Amino acid sequence: MSKRLIGISLILLLPLVSAGTDKKQKTYELIYKDVQLLRQQFLQLKKQIDKNTEDINFIKGQLEELLKLSKLLQSEQASFKQEQRKIPAQSQVFLEKLELMSLQLTKLSEELIEIKRASLIPSGQTEEKSASQDAESSPPEKKVAGQKEEEQLDEEIPTPPTAMLSPAEVFNMAYSDYRNGNFELAIDGFKMYKEQFPESPLVDDSLYWIGECYFSQKKHEEAIEQFNELILNYSRGDKIPAAYLKKGLSLAELGKKEEALAVFKLLVSKYPLEEETKIAQQKIKELKSENERY
Numbered sequence: 001m002s003k004r005l006i007g008i009s010l011i012l013l014l015p016l017v018s019a020g021t022d023k024k025q026k027t028y029e030l031i032y033k034d035v036q037l038l039r040q041q042f043l044q045l046k047k048q049i050d051k052n053t054e055d056i057n058f059i060k061g062q063l064e065e066l067l068k069l070s071k072l073l074q075s076e077q078a079s080f081k082q083e084q085r086k087i088p089a090q091s092q093v094f095l096e097k098l099e100l101m102s103l104q105l106t107k108l109s110e111e112l113i114e115i116k117r118a119s120l121i122p123s124g125q126t127e128e129k130s131a132s133q134d135a136e137s138s139p140p141e142k143k144v145a146g147q148k149e150e151e152q153l154d155e156e157i158p159t160p161p162t163a164m165l166s167p168a169e170v171f172n173m174a175y176s177d178y179r180n181g182n183f184e185l186a187i188d189g190f191k192m193y194k195e196q197f198p199e200s201p202l203v204d205d206s207l208y209w210i211g212e213c214y215f216s217q218k219k220h221e222e223a224i225e226q227f228n229e230l231i232l233n234y235s236r237g238d239k240i241p242a243a244y245l246k247k248g249l250s251l252a253e254l255g256k257k258e259e260a261l262a263v264f265k266l267l268v269s270k271y272p273l274e275e276e277t278k279i280a281q282q283k284i285k286e287l288k289s290e291n292e293r294y
Contacts, residue, residue, distance in 0.1 A: 167197045175209065183213040204234035208243055220250035241267060245276040248283065261287050 165173075174189025190206040190213075197203070211226030227247040231240060248263035264280040264287075271277055 167193065167200050167202070170196070171202055171206065174206070178209055178213055178216075181216075183217050186210075187213045204230055204237035204239055207234070208237075208239040211243065211246060215246055215250060218253070220253050223247075223250050241271045241274040241276040244271075245280055248280065252283070252287065257287050257291065 170189065170193045174186050174193060177183075177186035177189055187210050190210045193200070194203050194206045207226055207230040211223045211230065214220070214223035214226060224247055227243040227250070230237065230243045231247075234240070244263055244267040248260045248267065251257075251260035251263060261284060264284050267274075267280045268277050268284070
């Protein structure tokens with residue numbers, strides 16, 4: 001009887017034991033799956049961290065390159081500023097050399113003009129001598145009355161005084177008249193210089209000083225004509241910036257403010273380093289303030 005009861009009990013307990021075993025197995029399986037899932041997530045997270053680390057290193061490298069480039073740019077900017085400071089001194093040296101070369105060229109040109117004039121004088125003298133010798137050798141009775149009158153007229157006509165003056169002397173005399181306020185005499189002198197010595201490199205200067213004479217006499221329209229002729233025909237001359245300035249001032253005096261502004265702005269854009277540009281910039285401010293007032 002007892003054995004039977006034990007057998008029955010075992011039969012009844014067997015499902016319970018198997019159920020408990022299955023439950024434990026399922027629990028282990030779930031834990032294992034969770035562990036595997038966590039492992040996969042960890043691996044993915046590790047990959048993401050590695051990728052982020054690579055990105056950070058790349059960005060760090062780019063920043064280092066940018067810092068190097070920034071330092072290089074700063075050093076180049078500093079050297080550029082130093083070179084920029086040297087530009088006024090270098091331009092001054094260049095202008096001095098240019099002025100010296102201009103003076104040498106002027107001197108050479110005047111010497112060439114003198115040589116040409118001197119080469120023409122002997123031929124004229126020989127012609128006069130030969131003519132006088134012919135006149136002396138010819139019999140007196142063959143001379144006609146008209147010829148005697150022409151000879152007398154030739155003797156009475158004096159030689160122009162400028163024929164004996166060098167280009168430098170003519171120019172200096174005209175400039176001296178300008179300095180002394182004898183503007184009409186100065187205009188005549190500079191015009192004579194321009195006509196008699198057209199090959200001289202100071203022809204553009206003579207045009208400028210004629211314009212200055214008119215400007216000093218408040219003959220602004222005549223002054224503008226001279227400055228225009230200088231600007232058009234001698235665009236590379238050293239008096240061009242001053243001609244632009246005086247042209248603008250003449251236009252302003254005539255009440256042509258818009259035209260004067262245009263001339264001043266042209267001067268500033270074309271010759272930014274010249275002394276005349278500073279005056280032009282001041283005049284631009286004055287004219288603009290006047291326009292705003294009205």
